[in-house]
Amino acid sequence: MSANSIFESFLAGQGYALFEYLGDGDFRALGGWPDWCANIWGALPDRDQPIGLAGKSAFLENFLVDAEEFWRAHLPGSANSGNWIERDTNGREIPLEATARSLDGKRILLLQNLSESFGQQQQWFQTARNSLLEHEKLLKEIQKKEILLHCIVHDLTQPLSAMNGVFNLLERENLPGALRKYVKAGERESQRQELMIRGILEAFSSDLAAQQSRETSAPEAPDLLVCAKQAIEEFSPAFRERQIGLSLGAHAGGSRGWRVVGESSRIDRIFGNLLENAMRYAPKGSSVTIGLENHEAFVLAYVDDEGPGLPPEQRPDQLFALFSKGKTHAGKAGLGLYFCKITVERWGGAIGAETRKGVGSRFWFRLPRAVQTAQNVATAATRDKSVDNEKSHKLRKAEHSLRILVAEDAELNRDLILELLKKRGHVAIGVADGRRALAALDEHDFDVVLLDEEMPRMTGLQTTAAIRRREVTTGKHQIIIGISGHATTDDEHRFREAGMDAALAKPVEVKTLYKAVESAAQSLYSPAVLSQPQHAAQPAAAAAPAAAPSVAANTPADSSAKSSAESEDALTHLRRTTGGNEKLIRSLAATFLVDAPKALARIRSAVTKKNAAELASAAHLLKGSLAIFGAPKAVAAARNLEALGRANNLREATASLRTLESEFALLQHELRAIHSAAKPKSPVPRKSRPTTKRSRRKKR
Amino acid sequence: MLQKKVCMLGSFSVGKSSLVRRFVESIFDEQYHTTIGVKVDKKVVNAGGEDLTLVLWDIYGEDVFQKMRMSYLRGMHGYLLVVDGTRRQTLDDALALHDRVAAEIGKVPAVLALNKFDLTDQWEVEPAREAELTAAGWTVAHTSAKTGDAVEKAFQHLAQAMLAQ
DSSP: HHHHHHHEEEEEEEEEEEEEEEEEEEESSOOOOOHHHHHHOOOSSOOTTOHHHHHHOHHHHHHHHHHHHHHHTTTTSSSEEEEEEETTTTSSSSEEEEEEEEETEEEEEEEEEEEHHHHHHHHHHHHHHHHHHHHHHHHHHHHHHHHHHHHHHHHHHHHHHHHHHHHHHHHOOOHHHHHHHHHHHHHHHHHHHHHHHHHHHHHHHHHHHTTTOOBBBBTTTTTTHHHHOOOOOOOOHHHHTOOOEEEEEOOOOOHHHHHSOOHHHHHHHHHHHHHHHHHSOOOOOOOOEEEEESSSEEEEEEEEEOOOOOOOTGGGGGGEEEETTTTOOOSSSHHHHHHHHHHHTTTEEEEEEEESSSSEEEEEEEEEEEEOOOHHHHHHHHHHHHHHHHHHHSSSSSSSSEEEEEEEEEEHHHHHHHHHHHHHHHHEEEESSSHHHHHHHHHHHEEEEESSSSSSSOHHHEEEEEHHHHHHHHHHOOOOEEEESOOOOHHHHHHHTTTSSSSESSSOHHHHHHHHHHHHHGGGOOOHHTTTTGGGGGGHHTOOOSSSOOOOOOOHHHHHHHHHHHHHOOOHHHHHHSSSHHHHHHHHHHHHHHHHHHHHHHHHHHHHHHHHHHHHHHHHHHHHHHHHOOOOHHHHHHHHHHHHHTTTTTTTHHHHHHHHHHHHHHHHHHHHHHHSSSSSSSSSSSGGGOHHHHHHHHHH | OEEEEEEEETTTSSSHHHHHHHHHHHHOSOOOOOOOOEEEEEEEEEEEEEEEEEEEEEEOBOSSSSSOOGGTTOOOOOEEEEEETTTTHHHHHHHHHHHHHHHHHOOOOEEEEEEEEOGGGGGGOHHHHHHHHTTTOOOEEEEETTTTTTTTHHHHHHHHHHHHO
């Protein structure tokens, strides 16, 4: 037996099968035909006959293309097929691997039965992948707990605020020395605990709650340049430690200032998240730069790094999704950028990332420029004065005694508010629901009406609607402040839509209560206002309470305009609300045309799948977008769907969906015309303008 | 009989092998058995009155440990892009894989299987995202290898799309 023959026999004994490739998919066995080959592909008819292996295995046939290329190119080394599984005649799965080599000018194929080692390899992969799955599950659990913690902490603050109010009342009583000391101690501890809880809330779920706060008007609006400088100062030591440069880059064109819509502590956090992100990916010795650009309606801020850039397969928008992490998993739980996104978007801005030409990546966000008007400045001045007087709220009676109606079904809350208002020198009457509030308004005149949002028989919103309806004939404007359990931005919108002037968070705090009520009523005593009918001042803006920042900015002037909005087309509405900014109008229309159909599709899908929670969420989203364009019927239909979703009652959802779809189509038609018009003085030229339901109504 | 090569593509643990087992053998195993190679199965289907052999290439899922070899897709007539609907990331990964496949192989018929649809309480693919995919031209199937829901339908749809090519 030759040495070659011995070697071939040895290979066969070890689970290898050796073949010489003859061409056209045929092979010649060199060292025998092992049993496992026979079990898979049948007995070898004749050792000298070619074996059509390629025809027996689809996988091998595929590999043969690579092998032939390898042999043809006379490459050194070998070409490997990777593992594959064949099933033998007993149904057992046999893991195999093929290797192509060239030996002495012969094209050799080595088949290996991996049964012995495969189990171990499989176990290793199984363990590793199970660990990855466990890791993913763990991250989700952490997220769930964070949300739960947020809810718990949020609920914990509510009774504490009420306790603070009670302590406040007690403090005003003529208490004996020792008792006063105890009350003081109680108040101090209660406030301390509230601060601690708010701190936890801030740390764990800050952005979920704090989206609600934003300043829209200069000079109170945050200054992006100041925020950027602060972020650089804060992060410089950490960057230095990693030997990465951090500096402020271009910020030209700042003559218009850098004030934007938002809230400075949130913007600090956004810069913080983007810088942390840059720090993770920027290599040693490289530089990270913050830059600012002034655009017409927006201010753009960006963080440039000199890292590897975004992976080619990474869609930039995915980076900002919940639980999204970079491919290296260098970050934490995938929450930071997500929070940046929801914060910026809530303020009407946008956020994104891109690979820079040359090197590195750019993470950017843009925010709407803060509005700088004389009125804003005046409002801010009033607010400043109000802040200056904050302490005096506690100490002295109000300058003007107001007649205030408080409608609140929760007795304790009602009594607390009444008591606080009376202590302040106001005349206050309490009722338990909206109907009683209307009855009280029939009997007496009130300067301010406080309406709880959720009351039996008639809610705060329904009561507001009833009051506003009456005003059509009386011509008077009643100042209404809504009281909400949450005071979120959504509440603000809802209150504004319902015609309220301002919003207060519940449980009501003494300072914010006084500020809200007295600022709102300021218009009643302002000579400038007295000369105008319907209190056309800015009570709502002046009423902005520190703890309930989502005060509705809906002025009475807006409200009166709103009543005419029923018959407005989208363009007229937009011109009124944007001050005739045609560019902004087209941009709003374009955004709506792209985004709103997706929200409508979500609603359709939720109705089809009877997914109540999804319906509520999607309808809520669309409602907000529709309101920008007036579209009262569409807004009402979306609101109705939201309510049906929240009530988990989808029986009438299909009918509401139909209404929404038809109103949506009308609006879409109008907006397309706006969008496509180069200089849209009207949505479409008069002659070609389609007769929409709305315009038909108008004609009638 | 006409044969069509169909590849099962997607991340690890999305249920590619389970879908093949359900489709070919009508079996489902709760236990997760990772695939580390390629397994080829066959099944005859009738599409539009014509019998057709689907040669199913169940290819191991991509992860940090293993990248897929594009050479496995040679001669592929269509593919099932499988996503675990309870793990949002697997959709992003699948779409990234799809882009690579399209760049390498060109456009071939494909069906997007949002698998594990029986686990509705853990579902993470938002309807809006799904609407986006449908709008982008994807045929989306809500499959469950566990219950068998829409499995046959997904392969049938793919078979018809391949025949129509």
